Amino acid sequence: MTTSVNTAKVYDEIIEFIAAGTTPQSVIDFKFSDAAKDRLEDLVYRAKTEGFTGNDQRELDYFLTLDHMMLLAKAKARQYISAE
Structure with a gap:
């Protein structure tokens, strides 16, 4: 299940x-596109089962950083809503 998604496009999703x-x-x-989610799922699967290159590891780290950033933003947004 290899889906080719340029990580810059994932970054662009957040910028847009x-x-x-x-x-x-x-x-x-906010939700990432299906293509981005599929790519992340593929990277995690390969990391657990077959391993991968340093480039794949950097791509996975990048995805995880962006996902974590959005998780923090969502938590902050919930605080804003509950304070209203």
């Missing part, structure tokens, strides 16, 4: 989302 304007609820509702 921010540039379009956000609200706390839209941050909570």
Whole structure:
């Protein structure tokens, strides 16, 4: 299940989302594209089963960093909503 997604495109998904304007609820509702999710799933699967190159490891680290950033943003957005 190898899906080729350039990590720059995942980064662009977040940039487009921010540039379009956000609200706390839209941050909570944000989801990566199916292609990005498929690529992340593929990288995690290969890391657990067959291993991969240093480039793949860097790509996985990049995805995980972006995912963590969005997780933190969603937590902050929930705080804003609960304070209203």
